[in-house]
Amino acid sequence: MNKTVFITGTNSGFGKAMVELFATKGWNVAATVRNKSEYPDLFKAMQNVKLYELDITNYEQVDKVAIGAISDFKKIDVVVNNAAYCLMGPTETTTMEQIENQFKTNVFGLMAVSKAFIPHFRENNSGLFINFSSASARFNYPYIASYGGSKWAVRGISESLGIELKPYGIEVKTVYPGVHATKIFTKLDHGANGNDPVYIKNYKQYYANFLGAQSSVTSVTAPETVAMEVFKEASNPKGGRLNIITGGDAKMYEFMKKILPERAFQKELVNSIIKPITAGGVTMFKLILGKNIKPLYTSIPENLTK
Numbered sequence: 001m002n003k004t005v006f007i008t009g010t011n012s013g014f015g016k017a018m019v020e021l022f023a024t025k026g027w028n029v030a031a032t033v034r035n036k037s038e039y040p041d042l043f044k045a046m047q048n049v050k051l052y053e054l055d056i057t058n059y060e061q062v063d064k065v066a067i068g069a070i071s072d073f074k075k076i077d078v079v080v081n082n083a084a085y086c087l088m089g090p091t092e093t094t095t096m097e098q099i100e101n102q103f104k105t106n107v108f109g110l111m112a113v114s115k116a117f118i119p120h121f122r123e124n125n126s127g128l129f130i131n132f133s134s135a136s137a138r139f140n141y142p143y144i145a146s147y148g149g150s151k152w153a154v155r156g157i158s159e160s161l162g163i164e165l166k167p168y169g170i171e172v173k174t175v176y177p178g179v180h181a182t183k184i185f186t187k188l189d190h191g192a193n194g195n196d197p198v199y200i201k202n203y204k205q206y207y208a209n210f211l212g213a214q215s216s217v218t219s220v221t222a223p224e225t226v227a228m229e230v231f232k233e234a235s236n237p238k239g240g241r242l243n244i245i246t247g248g249d250a251k252m253y254e255f256m257k258k259i260l261p262e263r264a265f266q267k268e269l270v271n272s273i274i275k276p277i278t279a280g281g282v283t284m285f286k287l288i289l290g291k292n293i294k295p296l297y298t299s300i301p302e303n304l305t306k
């Protein structure tokens, strides 16, 4: 029997790439978007994809959609908690409402979806959650204290649930993407006053660098590479990796954090905000890691800055 995956937030980025990949590989896919009417043709050509409307902050809707998907497909094998957004900006000028909303989506929404599927997985004595955290939960950057904080929470939730649910045949894996070329930074919620004169210089510089990093559409950073890694892990629920770090930048910083003293690492992060990693630096890490790491900072394509 074909396996079934349930994926949240699938109208763009990793979510869309994952739906397309899993469907092409013969899986059934329960895909969710916030407003179904906005995407009349999304995945229409794919017979094995069913689209559901779901805002993960609407807990009643979460339960209804989970029950509906279980009833439609009879068995869900994998749930991918992908939906999230990024709140970015100086913490001082960000409102508490923005901060609460960030955690409501990235943390509480993910918990609601997980809770909705635990009974089904437990009854089957099998099931896999794949939770999207972020490289910013391995080492965090400035101006995303709330986003990074929410992703550290996802890391903690995943680690705990992975142990708690193991006796019931349920596995939990976590994805920590570095910077990948998706639309996440076109959907940013900016801190309430990103133009505050106290912060404007540092913040704008940082933001420009971040967008620059986003623009590097290479084989390393394209969302399809992350979809492929998730697919591999979904196909091997009881084995493979528990923590999946994706992207050259994330792997490089993970390595640096291991080898550098704390303050030297922090200084390196500060440097990388002010100026891109140099070609020399990239070559050095290519040699050390033996991986195809490419320079991240190139020109910014228009579709990421609109």
Ligand SMILES: NC(=O)c1ccc[n+]([C@@H]2O[C@H](COP(=O)([O-])OP(=O)(O)OC[C@H]3O[C@@H](n4cnc5c(N)ncnc54)[C@H](OP(=O)(O)O)[C@@H]3O)[C@@H](O)[C@H]2O)c1
Residues within 6 Å of the ligand: 008, 009, 010, 011, 012, 013, 014, 015, 033, 034, 035, 054, 055, 056, 057, 081, 082, 083, 084, 085, 105, 109, 132, 133, 134, 135, 136, 176, 177, 178, 179, 180, 181, 182, 183, 184, 185, 187
């Ligand atoms: N791209 C990166 O560099 C990067 C790095 C680290 C981690 N991540 C993580 O990767 C995951 C996917 O992000 P992405 O880069 O593919 O960005 P994306 O293209 O913006 O996709 C995010 C998806 O989440 C959905 N979403 C947001 N809030 C939601 C809500 N309340 N209910 C339901 N759906 C909601 C979005 O729908 P709408 O279009 O309706 O908002 C969209 O479909 C996220 O968890 C993100 O934090 C991404």
